[in-house]
Amino acid sequence: MSNLRIVFDQILGNTVSKQPGITSKLRDDIISGALPFGSRLTINQLSTHYATSHMPVREALRQLTGEGVVESEPNRGARVRSIDTDFVTELLDLRASIEALLARQAALVATRADVLQLEIIESRYEGCVDADNHESALKANSEFHRYIYSLSGTSDALGLVNRHWVVLAALWKQYGYPRERFSGVINDHRQIIHALSENDGKAAEMIMGAHVIKSRQYLVQQMLNAASQCSAEAPGATIRVAI
Amino acid sequence: MSNLRIVFDQILGNTVSKQPGITSKLRDDIISGALPFGSRLTINQLSTHYATSHMPVREALRQLTGEGVVESEPNRGARVRSIDTDFVTELLDLRASIEALLARQAALVATRADVLQLEIIESRYEGCVDADNHESALKANSEFHRYIYSLSGTSDALGLVNRHWVVLAALWKQYGYPRERFSGVINDHRQIIHALSENDGKAAEMIMGAHVIKSRQYLVQQMLNAASQCSAEAPGATIRVAI
DNA sequence: TAGTGGTCTAGACCACGAC
DNA sequence: TCGTGGTCTAGACCACTAC
Numbered sequence: 001m002s003n004l005r006i007v008f009d010q011i012l013g014n015t016v017s018k019q020p021g022i023t024s025k026l027r028d029d030i031i032s033g034a035l036p037f038g039s040r041l042t043i044n045q046l047s048t049h050y051a052t053s054h055m056p057v058r059e060a061l062r063q064l065t066g067e068g069v070v071e072s073e074p075n076r077g078a079r080v081r082s083i084d085t086d087f088v089t090e091l092l093d094l095r096a097s098i099e100a101l102l103a104r105q106a107a108l109v110a111t112r113a114d115v116l117q118l119e120i121i122e123s124r125y126e127g128c129v130d131a132d133n134h135e136s137a138l139k140a141n142s143e144f145h146r147y148i149y150s151l152s153g154t155s156d157a158l159g160l161v162n163r164h165w166v167v168l169a170a171l172w173k174q175y176g177y178p179r180e181r182f183s184g185v186i187n188d189h190r191q192i193i194h195a196l197s198e199n200d201g202k203a204a205e206m207i208m209g210a211h212v213i214k215s216r217q218y219l220v221q222q223m224l225n226a227a228s229q230c231s232a233e234a235p236g237a238t239i240r241v242a243i
Numbered sequence: 244m245s246n247l248r249i250v251f252d253q254i255l256g257n258t259v260s261k262q263p264g265i266t267s268k269l270r271d272d273i274i275s276g277a278l279p280f281g282s283r284l285t286i287n288q289l290s291t292h293y294a295t296s297h298m299p300v301r302e303a304l305r306q307l308t309g310e311g312v313v314e315s316e317p318n319r320g321a322r323v324r325s326i327d328t329d330f331v332t333e334l335l336d337l338r339a340s341i342e343a344l345l346a347r348q349a350a351l352v353a354t355r356a357d358v359l360q361l362e363i364i365e366s367r368y369e370g371c372v373d374a375d376n377h378e379s380a381l382k383a384n385s386e387f388h389r390y391i392y393s394l395s396g397t398s399d400a401l402g403l404v405n406r407h408w409v410v411l412a413a414l415w416k417q418y419g420y421p422r423e424r425f426s427g428v429i430n431d432h433r434q435i436i437h438a439l440s441e442n443d444g445k446a447a448e449m450i451m452g453a454h455v456i457k458s459r460q461y462l463v464q465q466m467l468n469a470a471s472q473c474s475a476e477a478p479g480a481t482i483r484v485a486i
Numbered sequence: 487t488a489g490t491g492g493t494c495t496a497g498a499c500c501a502c503g504a505c
Numbered sequence: 506t507c508g509t510g511g512t513c514t515a516g517a518c519c520a521c522t523a524c
Binding site (some may be wrong): 087 | 298302305309311314330333334336337340341343344348395396397398399400403406407
């Protein structure tokens with residue numbers, strides 16, 4: 001159990017926020033859109049741009065490849081992963097499977113204390129939604145999910161879920177989070193808490209699976225909307241300049 | 244599609260076999276049992292033992308942490324992951340979910356050529372089983388599964404499946420692969436091919452899920468057998484010496 | 487035959503944990 | 506405080522790709 005705790009801390013504390021290294025800088029530049037999808041990432045360019053030697057750059061590329069925002073081919077270098085609706089669909093289908101499993105397992109071991117904790121997190125989430133604070137809402141949402149998965153998951157599964165979170169957050173940020181989705185999310189969350197409180201594994205599994213698939217549908221729709229808008233405004237203007 | 248090809252090659256070619264670096268040496272030493280589960284892995288020890296500087300050791304530990312054979316805690320170093328039946332159960336439950344999903348997706352896109360290719364691989368597998376060549380059989384089995392997953396999987400899912408393969412192979416090697424399992428595996432494989440040939444996603448999903456769960460049951464049983472034998476022969480003799 | 491990716495060396499430095 | 510993990514530097518070398 002302390003094992004999971006460690007992984008949890010590691011993901012939240014170390015890997016994502018703490019390191020002052022260039023990994024987080026590069027990640028930020030990618031998800032902020034400064035480096036557009038598909039652009040090449042050569043070690044020389046990056047090491048001069050960030051004023052560092054090439055070893056840190058190499059490690060950063062390795063790390064970000066693991067996180068899924070960079071794709072690298074052996075001996076051919078790395079590039080910012082190009083992300084389309086197919087990719088998002090496959091990614092979220094995979095997540096739906098995993099999160100459904102983790103929710104089922106969590107339901108089988110959840111205690112009264114866990115349920116109370118989840119209710120606290122959920123009320124914070126709903127507070128953020130009411131206050132129209134999207135940023136904090138997404139953070140609370142992430143916490144809600146992670147708490148559930150930490151109840152049962154192996155470090156592998158936890159790591160997987162967390163690895164994807166950063167790229168998903170970036171996508172929501174880029175394409176916008178539709179306001180009307182919040183009520184559905186709140187509904188799902190409450191139902192999931194209910195399933196956990198009754199140790200109803202099957203219910204938790206199904207609701208969580210559907211919950212993720214719904215978010216997939218919304219995200220794909222947002223991407224399609226953005227694409228049609230973009231092509232209407234300026235056809236062929238999808239190419240952005242690199243560094 | 245070329246994307247997947249690259250990942251596939253990368254995993255088989257690069258990450259596992261090609262590199263002459265110490266990563267593979269260290270992995271071999273772990274899975275061969277030279278370094279027992281739970282033993283600490285300090286950078287100094289390893290770098291002197293493998294006669295190299297500490298940077299390669301660091302990378303190796305990072306890599307093997309990703310593969311799941313090493314667990315590392317921030318600022319507290321790394322140790323060989325201790326593996327018990329609970330861990331194996333969680334790991335294979337997770338795999339069952341993922342592989343079931345991938346099998347379903349594969350069934351929806353499988354062509355006649357894919358089915359033929361799978362039949363070739365399967366006949367090679369069955370040939371190895373007949374010839375009592377366990378090593379080659381496991382390899383062909385791995386190829387069978389990977390071929391299916393490469394039909395649909397994202398590089399993330401593929402990477403995940405492959406990351407676990409090495410530790411599972413090590414476990415089967417350590418605890419022994421029960422001969423009577425082969426007939427069940429062959430049966431499952433043929434049924435899976437049949438499901439793919441009819442593009443029957445649901446059948447592929449269910450059979451593949453069961454297939455993995457069965458292997459979980461066998462592996463856990465083998466581990467329990469080994470444990471009871473071990474404690475009967477020499478109680479408390481589970482501690483092995485480090486380097 | 488470049489150019490570049492990938493790896494390694496041999497040191498240095500800081501941060502954190504154990505004593 | 507001392508040991509250790511974690512990161513960085515600045516250069517070297519080999520393998521592979523592209524030309």
